[in-house]
Amino acid sequence: MTRSSATLDRAVAIGSESRSRAWGLTALLVLLYVVNYADKAVLGIIAQPLAHELGLSASQIGLVGSLFFLTFTVGGFFAGALNRWMSLRWALLLLAIAWSVAILPLVVVASFAVLLVSRLLLGLAEGPSSALLHTGAYSWHAPAKRGLPSALLAGAASIAKIAVAPALAFVTVTFGWRYALVALAAIGVLWCVVWLTVWSEGPYIRSGKGADSAVAGDAGEPAVPWGRIFRTRTFISGALLVMSVYALVAVVLTWLPSYFEVGLGYSRLQAGSMFAFPSIAGLILMLLSSVIGDRLLARGSTSRVVRVVVPAVGVLICGAILLALPSITAPAVAVLVVSVGYGFAASVFPLLNAAISEICPPRQTAGTLGVFLAVMAIGGLVAPYATGLIVDAAASPAEGYATAFQALGLVAAVCAVGALLFANPERDKKLVRGDAAVIGTN
Template sequence: MSTAETKAAVVGAAGSGSGAGARRVARTAWGITFMVMLFQMINYADKAVLGIVARPLSEDLGLSHADIGLLGSAFFILFSVTGLIGGFVADRIKIVWMLLGMVVLWSVLQVPIVLMGTFGALLVCRILLGAAEGPAASLNNVAVFGWFPKDKRALPAAIVTTGGSLAKVMLAPALAIVVAACGWKAAFLALGALGLAWSVVWLVVGKDGPYSVSRARERAQASSGTGKVARVAFWRIAIRPTFWGGSLGMLAIYGFVAVVLTWLPSYFEQGLGFSRLNSGFLFALPSITGVGALLFSSIVSDRLIRRGRSVRAARGGVAVVAFVLCGVMLLVLPYVTNSWTAVFLVVTAYGVGLATFPLMQIAVSHICPERQVASTVGVSVAIYQASGLLAPWLAGRIIDAAPTLAEGYATAFQTVGITAIVGAVLIALTVDPERDRARIAALDALTHADGSVDDEVLLSGGER
């Protein structure tokens, strides 16, 4: 979107061209960003609650470690599938209603757990909850993208992503207190109530922004016949290097996040010799480094855009630097003998790696028509989330095969570091959003021309 179109969209959303109208739009945009960050916090707390209630739950119902592990894995059975489908649905339904429906469903699914309190109810509800939360990882940023032009999306996307880290720092301790005082069922009840409270507020304040998919549909209808790209076949997006290279490159970082969530406390305790209590406290450190890295990288990325640097440099380039830093820190982990140095390397690598998520979602969303942002980002996220199913299991196999637990954990994290370096190389070679956006637009023009061929486009290799 050009600068003129950007100003027109903002003016239209504000209802006037006045400075006061623009300020109202800005306040609304940041208010929506805050609400979506809370959405992300609830989403993450729903995932993390099982770890918080694991011990009292197993004692109350007589569950084994394998049973608890099954409940954890059950969440991901339909997670990526609905994440993929949800993006295509969001191309056709207003994102504000998508988010509302998802949170209401999350809240309702807590009720059978509280009322029945059986292993079977837990298993079914966790499967359904995973299905209901699958689209959240992509749609949360899509909702925020609707309120900001492309050159200003990194910071709000980073703020939304910090919701997961803030949930670990703020909601997880609160839920632990609730469990200690009222039992494990109360944690699920509290999450259901929190989700319903968010839904009531969202019903009042939630709205689609001037750059949203729904507004893009309206603009596409209004500008039909002007040569602008309204919609393209999805396979044309999927074959572009930015899409598949960015999606495959992110497999390493999402796998790292899954390994951290599953094994980091055990690494601190069994691998580095910290007490169980101290390991629990140290587990909060990655969230702190994650928030810092997300905000810093987003500010740097947006500033590069404002200074005229390409999207490839500002989004993909910053992400590549983060990948390399993350990978190098994990690569040297087995050679570190000081426990605190090892803690520093792991938690810093986690924070730096986390910063790549909003950057790559912005890069991938840049190549497609605005009305297809939800499906494009949704499929990309679904692809790299697949590593969450495999990475913790592979890490466990590496740990079991090692001579000592300390060596096993260090080797598992080193393996993640190697994949991060590979991901950095892949992204550096493939991600070029401006190139791929131009080629998608040019190919669309060629395909839909009335029997004629645009020689200029052909001679330029499909790029304008």
Template sequence: MTVTNGPNRAGKSEVEMTEATHPVGTRTARTAWSITFLVMILQTVNFADKAVLGIVARPLSEDLGLSNADIGLLGSTFYVLFVVTGLLGGFIADRVKIVWILLAMALLWSLVQIPILLVGTFGALIVSRVLLGAAEGPASSLANVAVFGWFPKSKRGLPSAVVTSGSSLAKILMAPALTLVVAAYGWKSAFFTMMVVGVVWAAVWLVVGKDGPYSVNTARERAKAADTDRVKRVSILRIAALPTFWGGVLGMFAIYGMVAVILTWLPSYFEQGLGYSRVNSGLLFALPSVTSMAAMLLSSYVTDRLAGRGTTVRVSRGLVSAVALFVCGACLAAIPYATSSWIAVVLVVTGYGVGVATFPLMFVAVTHISPERQVASTLGVFVALFQTSGILAPWLTGHLVDAASSPIDGYTTAFQIFGVVAIAGAVVMFLTVDPERDRARVAAIDPLTNADGEAEDEELLAVARDEDSGRGPEGL
């Protein structure tokens, strides 16, 4: 079959024409969204595991006699192996079915809670958080890879936003529930609850999880069947040297540091800094996630529509991300000047919500420059690099709080620092992110990139249509 990638007379690419004239069947669409929502629940568990430390920070410090710097250290140690396994996970997912990797991660998340339940000392917490970070390192990138296997490139923004909104649901639904559990049964009960939830998700995934027709495994297997030369890889160093990649890393480095601080310190900021009660602080913890979920879904839906109408990826994903990151930074930088606790809450809620909307947009932008058969490794390296800010940010915040004349001064100083860094990151992203330009550069290195990423869509859609008739990819 001969397929061209150039625009037709109407100005639409062959990919757009293919998607318009060969829609995926309703059965495949239902399966795609079912898998998407199940993976979203996995992300909810993932971020609830991170957020649980913020929920138990105050009772934990009182019970074990820990300082703010100790709590910050617990938050930072989570990211020590988190980055390493995040790098490795993507390369493994290029070669192993994503369904098995997600299953293994969910089970590991549950097992590593056991040291806390059996011992409950500061040392056990350190060990458990390090192991949990190692198990969760590849989660964000591989969750998106699993869902991208069910959607063509131009329609991945909204599914990615749905998956990423699991981080918001963790604080909207799980955090208040865990706060009440801790208030009734003590801080260990939060870790026990997360262990049980992880096991339940794994059991469901074992039954219904499967790869999609656009998955990395499908692309690799078809490439091997068609031509052995098509499985050669573009060096990840060459991809990482592209401005879209490294500029995106710098911008997302700024926003992820803020996310790590929010997960570790926000309830404490509300309680120690703004004077809210412990239960109310836990409930207020959900507010930033309401705005982030709304911002992610709305921005991704709108940018998917723009992409479908021919708007460049630079505009629909890159520039929108840069603007969102700038607004986030401005809100955080203004927190020290808030004249009341409610203004401070609004600035945190708005800044966090708008900033987090950059995640699904940049995931789509980075996968656009990657050969389809290397999406997992490319996204894994991208995510692992920007998540390194999580190693420093929680500890730095705890240190600032301990060193300040009052807790609120320490918290507001930390927020202001992250706000300025976010503004700088937004400027870098504005100047560097251009997926179309960098995809052309990758195609010059490996001319088969276009075949993997675009021209194969017609055949992949045929796979999806076969599934509708019962002949497509099988589940577990």
């Protein structure tokens, strides 16, 4: 370890951390998550020109989108292992470099096989990142104040589609889809340079190889059996809920520009720019719900109300809105319905991530979130491919996309009811931490 790295990694006592540094490093993590989501979203941006050049059907593009989430899900289970094998600095550096490398082969050799392998490798490398990014951010924020950093991380998907997707659409239309991939790879490498210079881990979760857990707030708190955490009703019902909403996210990432272009008749540049509309709605609602939620928690509200009931009701609203989509014929109204529905559902991610981080001991945050987010990604395995099949079989692309979104809304609403009935972070925290106390006395 270099002298500068040793200085950056020096332990910080709880309560003595610089809040400006905490938010600055949180912003750096959000920026990497933006790159992460831009790498996911670029397939949707380049789907039509790529399909025309390679002669691909809608179901083939959908298959590529779904298989990406297969390796993405597998990769998520390695978050805890990476967190044990190396520090967050080196784990995230390794992953970011892998993303940049994985998207470049298609630039050199354009074929369906290379596209498929490239997205499979990208999914595997991106799988562990979400849990590690949340762990890094949570290390700088106390448990009761994690709503806003969670919202900012979850909002990275929205930022990617608001700020990056229109730029990628412009590059694709002006210079070609290959230049969009090269630009993303260059941004990833640039982030790595900044990351190595400034990152250090905060005091609220000291994790990773060689970390000093004595200042983490978990000193003397033993680890609990993983199965005990994963069998809680909050974890199970929460995972089903985020899985259903992530299916919607996966379809939006893979198909939304194609829906706007082929289904609703907008131009390719308009469709790429309008990719941002659902994300604008999602970002606003995520930030509002998270900021208000943190304040309510500080005033004595329960985590169940703030981090379970509120997002679950938002998903129910999303389901009701999307159910009406097939009956809408005006393109502008269809865009509005998808955007508002997505916005109400998006708040589930930051709030439930924060709820799940409550029920486990701090030292097990990365592993717990890794499994939770890996299970979440299962929603992306089937949804893009199923949407492609629905579109290919429908009387028109517009009808196919509308039917797919309607089905996604219905499934998400059912899972929201399950979370309302079974999820309770306070109850399951006591159950899990009670086990930890018993283990610590044995």
